[in-house]
Amino acid sequence: MKVDLLIRQANVFNTFLKQFEVKDIGVVDGKFFFANTIDWSTVNVKETIDGSGRYMIPGLIDIHMHIESSMVPPSIFSKAALTYGVTTVVADPHEIANVFGLEGMKAFLKEETEMDIFYAIPSSVPSTTTALETTGGVIGLEEVRELLEHPRVIALGEAMNFKGIVHEPDSLIRKILRETQVKQPFMPIEGHVPDVTGEDLARFLFAGITADHTQQTPSSIYEKITNGIFIELQKKSITKENIAVINDNQFYEYTAIITDDVMADDLLDGHLNTNVKLAIECGLPAEQAIYMSTYTPARRMGFQDRGAIVAGFQADFILLDELETFTIHSVYKDGKQVHEKGKSIGYPEQKPSYPPHFYQSVQGKGWTREDLQFAVSGERVICNVIQKSDVGTFTKRVQREVAVKDGYLDWEASGLSLLVVMERYGKNGNLSFALVENGLKEKGAIGTTWAHDHHNLMVMGTSALDMVVAQQELLRENGGYVVVQNQRIIGNCPLPIGGILSGAPIQQLGSDLQVVRQGMVDLGYVNTNEIMSFSTLSLPVSPTIKITDRGMLDVRTHEIIPFIERVIR
Structure with missing residues (x-):
């Protein structure tokens, strides 16, 4: 066997036990392979890392975010977020779609990035109707049908039009929801469900929406999760009170940590890792915080090849110096180091370029x-x-x-x-x-x-x-x-x-x-x-x-x- 990278004696996060185990991990062709019974001296190892005293966790996965909030194109964003251990995102590009329609999203899809960027179809462009707001572009049924066929489109982005969802069966958003359920019946459908409760919440679920990322309270978390809504916690929802509800009810399986929006100046200091640290500070056990920023988001989006350190999964991982403070030593994508502590944020080899208009x-x-x-x-x-x-x-x-x-x-x-x-x-x-x-x-x-x-x-x-x-x-x-x-x-x-x-x-x-x-x-x-x-x-x-x-x-x-x-x- 030829091993490209060997990490020796690291504290490796076992996703399924939610605890750390001292192990040797091998990387072969960009994927994990490990077996503690192997005599590594008999194996052709290209590179070895001493992981002693460090914590090895899967790369972070952000399943609800908008690249445009960072105010940079995908290739620049990729360089920045990899610095903080984010190796996969599912981006809803409804900002660029509101400006340029399908052309804007296609421009994002064409851009090459080191990070794995998957996309959700912008379901609300405009967020209400053309009678209520003027946008540069519109995403209608034809655009949705085309995007449903793209291999990197894996979800329907947040459905936001409250009146259209709850009270108008023939609205564009309801048509888009139905079209998605027919063409891609297992595709995750993201929701924008702020301050919605009772019968109105049931109407959101009935329309096919199964997740919410908006600002939460302890009561909204309990009601939504116990009624089948998957909760995505952005920064303003990560409070001691909300974390207590998740801990008290063991809601870890039904919750993920996400960013939604990270501004360009905040991106100088962190991304999803910042929200993970905040969750730990608010009382979430570190092991659960890792689980909710790697495996539950992977499972929510149907990923079968990432979110855990197991044989055959992509070798996306982080080495931490400290667990509770989530101090990153280095970041690896497909088994290759993309960041090391002390180095600044990089810039893509080619500056992003778009059409003159x-x-x-x-x-x-x-x-x-x-x-x-x-x-x-x-x-x-x-x-x-x-x-x-x-x-x-x-x-x-x-x-x-x-x-x-x-x-x-x-x-x-x-x-x-x-x-x-x-x-x-x-x-x-x-x-x-x-x-x-x-x-x-x-x-x-x-x-x-x-x-x-x-x-x-x-x-x-x-x-x-x-x-x-x-x-x-x-x-x-x-x-x-x-x-x-x-x-x-x-x-x-x-x-x-x-x-x-x-x-x-x-x-x-x-x-x-x-x-x-x-x-x-x-x-x-x-x-x-x-x-x-x-x-x-x-x-x-x-x-x-x-x-x-x-x-x-x-x-x-x-x-x-x-x-x-x-x-x-």
């Missing part, structure tokens, strides 16, 4: 201050307002009185922030408006084209002049994230590929985004994740009131909510 996707005319003025006949008005949370991405609808000055709504003196969404694909030029409570506390503006999921151009501010500067800069650089104060740009993260991605090294991009994040904080924006919080103010499937280019929207009823409720004369 991918770099020219932000269209529209520049604003003037007059575009942000609202003529009103009366002394004051009652406005419908989006109340932003300081934690998470949920919002509330409230009403606030705003004064009128010289015949115009005096929003700049209201203590609220103005939020504007501009359709940016050159289809209709829509502009919609809202006021936000708990937005910016200082004078300034923030803007982005990375606005979930339609990715139109969105600007929020307390100064009209600063908002104009932000919008014009986004047009000039073909998308990104900007922060403006006193008509000066104090934070800028260009994203010229579709307005949502950059081909820059992750170190540069992450540094730019850190400056943007700090600029938001300096303007008084408060949230546990400032970038995600702002970018999801435009996500019309996340409770309870959001904005698209069509206007403010009640997420459950799809009712368009007027900017001004009534004028008080």
